[in-house]
Amino acid sequence: xxxxxxxxxxxxxxxxxxxxxxxxxxxxxxxxxxxxxxxxxxxxxxxxxxxxxxxxxxxxxxxxxxxxxxxxxxxxxxxxxxxxxxxxxxxxxxxxxxxxxxxxxxxxxxxxxxxxxxxxxxxxxxxxxxxxxxxxxxxxxxxxxxxxxxxxxxxxxxxxxxxxxxxxxxxxxxxxxxxxxxxxxxxxxxxxxxxxxxxxxxxxxxxxxxxxxxxxxxxxxxxxxxxxxxxxxxxxxxxxxxxxxxxxxxxxxxxxxxxxxxxxxxxxxxxxxxxxxxxxxxxxxxxxxxxxxxxxxxxxxxxxxxxxxxxxxxxxxxxxxxxxxxxxxxxxxxxxxxxxxxxxxxxxxxxxxxxxxxxxxxxxxxxxxxxxxxxxxxxxxxxxxxxxxxxxxxxxxxxxxxxxxxxxxxxxxxxxxxxxxxxxxxxxxxxx
Amino acid sequence: xxxxxxxxxxxxxxxxxxxxxxxxxxxxxxxxxxxxxxxxxxxxxxxxxxxxxxxxxxxxxxxxxxxxxxxxxxxxxxxxxxxxxxxxxxxxxxxxxxxxxxxxxxxxxxxxxxxxxxxxxxxxxxxxxxxxxxxxxxxxxxxxxxxxxxxxxxxxxxxxxxxxxxxxxxxxxxxxxxxxxxxxxxxxxxxxxxxxxxxxxxxxxxxxxxxxxxxxxxxxxxxxxxxxxxxxxxxxxxxxxxxxxxxxxxxxxxxxxxxxxxxxxxxxxxxxxxxxxxxxxxxxxxxxxxxxxxxxxxxxxxxxxxxxxxxxxxxxxxxxxxxxxxxxxxxxxxxxxxxxxxxxxxxxxxxxxxxxxxxxxxxxxxxxxxxxxxxxxxxxxxxxxxxxxxxxxxxxxxxxxxxxxxxxxxxxxxxxxxxxxxxxxxxxxxxxxxxxxxxxxxxxxxxxxxxxxxxxxxxxxxxxxxxxx
Numbered sequence: 025x026x027x028x029x030x031x032x033x034x035x036x037x038x039x040x041x042x043x044x045x046x047x048x049x050x051x052x053x054x055x056x057x058x059x060x061x062x063x064x065x066x067x068x069x070x071x072x073x074x075x076x077x078x079x080x081x082x083x084x085x086x087x088x089x090x091x092x093x094x095x096x097x098x099x100x101x102x103x104x105x106x107x108x109x110x111x112x113x114x115x116x117x118x119x120x121x122x123x124x125x126x127x128x129x130x131x132x133x134x135x136x137x138x139x140x141x142x143x144x145x146x147x148x149x150x151x152x153x154x155x156x157x158x159x160x161x162x163x164x165x166x167x168x169x170x171x172x173x174x175x176x177x178x179x180x181x182x183x184x185x186x187x188x189x190x191x192x193x194x195x196x197x198x199x200x201x202x203x204x205x206x207x208x209x210x211x212x213x214x215x216x217x218x219x220x221x222x223x224x225x226x227x228x229x230x231x232x233x234x235x236x237x238x239x240x241x242x243x244x245x246x247x248x249x250x251x252x253x254x255x256x257x258x259x260x261x262x263x264x265x266x267x268x269x270x271x272x273x274x275x276x277x278x279x280x281x282x283x284x285x286x287x288x289x290x291x292x293x294x295x296x297x298x299x300x301x302x303x304x305x306x307x308x309x310x311x312x313x314x315x316x317x318x319x320x321x322x323x324x325x326x327x328x329x330x331x332x333x334x335x336x337x338x339x340x341x342x343x344x345x346x347x348x349x350x351x352x353x354x355x356x357x358x359x360x361x362x363x364x365x366x367x368x369x370x371x372x373x374x375x376x377x378x379x380x381x382x383x384x385x386x387x388x389x390x391x392x393x394x395x396x397x398x399x400x401x402x403x404x405x406x407x408x409x410x411x412x413x414x415x416x417x418x419x420x421x422x423x424x425x426x427x428x429x430x431x432x433x434x435x436x437x438x439x440x441x442x443x444x445x446x447x448x449x450x451x452x453x454x455x456x
Numbered sequence: 457x458x459x460x461x462x463x464x465x466x467x468x469x470x471x472x473x474x475x476x477x478x479x480x481x482x483x484x485x486x487x488x489x490x491x492x493x494x495x496x497x498x499x500x501x502x503x504x505x506x507x508x509x510x511x512x513x514x515x516x517x518x519x520x521x522x523x524x525x526x527x528x529x530x531x532x533x534x535x536x537x538x539x540x541x542x543x544x545x546x547x548x549x550x551x552x553x554x555x556x557x558x559x560x561x562x563x564x565x566x567x568x569x570x571x572x573x574x575x576x577x578x579x580x581x582x583x584x585x586x587x588x589x590x591x592x593x594x595x596x597x598x599x600x601x602x603x604x605x606x607x608x609x610x611x612x613x614x615x616x617x618x619x620x621x622x623x624x625x626x627x628x629x630x631x632x633x634x635x636x637x638x639x640x641x642x643x644x645x646x647x648x649x650x651x652x653x654x655x656x657x658x659x660x661x662x663x664x665x666x667x668x669x670x671x672x673x674x675x676x677x678x679x680x681x682x683x684x685x686x687x688x689x690x691x692x693x694x695x696x697x698x699x700x701x702x703x704x705x706x707x708x709x710x711x712x713x714x715x716x717x718x719x720x721x722x723x724x725x726x727x728x729x730x731x732x733x734x735x736x737x738x739x740x741x742x743x744x745x746x747x748x749x750x751x752x753x754x755x756x757x758x759x760x761x762x763x764x765x766x767x768x769x770x771x772x773x774x775x776x777x778x779x780x781x782x783x784x785x786x787x788x789x790x791x792x793x794x795x796x797x798x799x800x801x802x803x804x805x806x807x808x809x810x811x812x813x814x815x816x817x818x819x820x821x822x823x824x825x826x827x828x829x830x831x832x833x834x835x836x837x838x839x840x841x842x843x844x845x846x847x848x849x850x851x852x853x854x855x856x857x858x859x860x861x862x863x864x865x866x867x868x869x870x871x872x873x874x875x876x877x878x879x880x881x882x883x884x885x886x887x888x889x890x891x892x893x894x895x896x897x898x899x900x901x902x903x904x905x906x907x908x909x910x911x912x913x914x915x916x917x918x919x920x921x922x923x924x925x
Contacts, residue, residue: 152671152673152675152725152727155675155725156673156674156675156676156680157680159675159676159677160676160677160678160679160680163677164677185735186735187735187736190738191675191723191725191738192675192723193675193676193677193721193722193723193743194721194723194743195677195718195721196677198774335563336563336566358601361461361600361601362600362601364598364600365508365510365597365598365599365600365601368595368596368597368598369509369510369564369597371567371595373595376598399461402463402464402467403463403598403600406463406467406470406598407598409470409471410595410596410597410598411595413474413592413593413594413595414595416593418478418592418593421474421475421478425471425475428467428468428471432464432468435464
């Protein structure tokens with residue numbers, strides 16, 4: 025009740041904190057108070073729509089921000105109340121019926137609340153009785169006039185466990201597949217997610233096949249949501265592509281992928297690698313993605329994992345670009361070393377040696393950086409050693425082996441000399 | 457991916473291995489033991505790389521060094537007339553065969569595989585120098601980082617080892633499922649407000665511990681108030697699994713359906729009265745599709761066979777992603793034209809017609825006369841740069857006439873292109889083509905249901921678009 029009486033951000037924050045996690049002990053009391061909880065959520069809808077709160081003072085941007093914060097806090101609180109109510113209504117036929125009655129009685133203008141109640145209704149469908157009681161409402165919502173409600177119904181089906189999904193009548197899937205052609209982004213994207221990992225009957229699978237291809241073509245043309253386009257491409261190749269399509273379609277799809285931003289492509293790196301790693305075009309794309317520096321900072325592991333999955337001849341073909349990338353990489357200390365590994369695995373020893381040489385030379389020859397430079401010298405000597413073998417310059421090996429031993433001695437001497445300064449408290453373990 | 461740098465611990469073994477091979481390659485050398493020691497050192501260094509492919513390369517190279525060491529022994533024993541020198545050659549060859557089997561499909565060692573081929577055909581001690589030198593001249597990848605198995609993964613593996621084995625599959629298979637004696641996989645016409653039989657035979661793979669009742673319950677999108685279908689309950693049977701169980705139940709549809717409604721669909725699921733440790737897998741035919749509309753009770757055209765054909769066309773339109781509103785409007789048109797077709801055949805309605813315009817005028821009058829169509833029927837609206845004959849709520853209707861020779865439904869395909877074009881131009885996935893065969897019939901005409909059909913026409917612009925016409 026307090027939620028509807030207060031305009032205080034702090035009070036709303038406290039209330040949201042109290043209900044954002046549905047503790048098991050709160051489920052039984054919530055069943056008794058289900059009508060009140062849902063009523064509170066409904067009343068919050070009015071306040072959210074009316075945007076009630078502290079007055080907006082002219083030339084005071086903070087007041088507008090405060091009002092916005094209160095609105096979003098109410099929104100979050102309403103979400104928490106709906107989650108709580110749905111959890112409480114699950115597994116209890118009387119409470120389930122009460123929840124569904126409220127859902128059915130909400131007016132059109134409260135589409136947000138209807139959508140929330142619809143989406144959370146998946147919790148009610150965990151038991152046979154709950155499934156039987158709830159499914160008609162969810163199915164009806166798939167054809168609702170509100171875009172939000174249609175999307176929420178699809179999302180609710182998407183959240184069901186595998187067994188329950190398997191128990192759904194075919195008509196539900198017919199509706200979901202038809203939703204793939206819904207012109208509203210929210211709806212067809214929600215249906216797309218819901219149909220993930222669902223085994224459809226043959227005829228519906230064909231319809232979904234066509235619908236997903238239409239989505240690919242449409243999103244490719246509009247360039248509105250690259251992430252979704254990439255998901256469609258991955259799903260299509262994983263699931264729908266026929267044997268005959270597999271001969272020509274990958275090139276067409278890779279052409280589309282090549283136009284996407286690097287950070288988008290990285291998100292689906294595993295699925296892309298699984299489907300396309302043997303394609304030369306994919307290697308081109310991946311090297312381009314590596315070159316786009318902003319993708320590197322947070323996804324280096326994924327980028328290198330996929331790079332290493334490419335055929336050796338493709339990595340070798342791109343050795344010059346990879347050498348340039350490794351030599352010019354200033355943001356990452358690990359990237360040059362990882363590229364050394366990758367290039368030497370693919371037979372590009374001299375390019376790897378050049379990266380190591382550059383990596384070593386970039387470190388200033390100062391007392392502070394001495395240890396780091398000595399370590400970098402290891403990569404330099406090891407790559408030069410292998411490059412000399414690959415080039416048949418066996419006469420250089422003796423000198424390089426001596427240089428390696430000298431470098432190891434220098435590292436040890438440096439460690440002994442500076443041990444106390446670098447680790448003044450040897451008994452306290454380091455962070456690594 | 458781990459970034460633990462292990463190069464300092466692994467690379468000395470690599471340098472020593474090359475040096476040992478080069479020393480051992482000399483004709484008078486007897487450094488086989490040194491080569492073996494270096495191979496052991498490589499074997500110790502390799503695992504530091506964890507899952508990285510460099511570990512496999514080091515292991516493969518170490519084994520090749522041991523094979524080379526045997527060849528060096530062979531050469532030394534031969535030169536010093538040692539006893540049974542050939543055993544080293546035989547051992548080296550056999551060991552090499554095993555090596556090839558182990559690494560044949562590993563791309564990371566393809567270079568070593570190619571370089572070591574001469575070992576298989578070695579016959580003279582003169583070749584040993586070349587083999588050792590070739591191996592020493594094989595560059596290896598520089599592995600810097602260890603790809604360690606993450607600790608959570610190692611712990612999980614241990615937990616999995618401790619976990620008891622998964623119990624046997626818990627499956628309920630529908631062997632036989634019948635409504636009024638007919639298999640459930642067909643669409644049934646069940647009269648509303650009349651009780652019908654449901655028979656079910658199932659096979660249960662096992663009964664979970666603690667469970668006493670198995671329930672089969674219907675799942676449907678329909679409100680519970682519109683039907684009554686039995687929930688089948690089976691008590692735990694005596695004896696050992698698998699169990700074969702059967703039961704009879706009832707089905708009652710409380711609300712009749714409109715002709716435009718989808719059939720009722722019920723999918724039976726299974727659950728035990730306790731939550732089993734693993735989900736119940738339900739297999740077999742367990743769907744019931746029931747048509748609550750009965751053409752005999754509420755005929756559409758007055759001709760039962762045409763009604764049934766229209767129902768099939770309706771089902772196909774639904775599958776073809778045609779909007780429900782368009783399905784409804786198309787059916788209204790088809791109902792009217794279906795009745796006209798029936799009467800035309802029965803009463804020779806078009807005896808006096810001699811041209812397409814006669815048929816079009818009569819067809820238009822017939823459609824206009826229907827209270828469900830009436831004023832909404834348009835005549836000659838433009839679409840796709842052409843003039844369509846008729847249109848009802850933007851469902852284009854083309855009327856064609858032919859009296860040259862009797863023809864069959866398949867011969868109407870020649871008119872489909874125009875109808876499809878008009879439908880596409882109107883933004884619809886469906887159009888109606890009605891062809892009057894007014895030729896003299898020396899033989900009996902086609903039976904009625906043969907005289908109507910639906911066609912899917914794929915469209916170049918939109919792969920999902922397939923209008924039945």
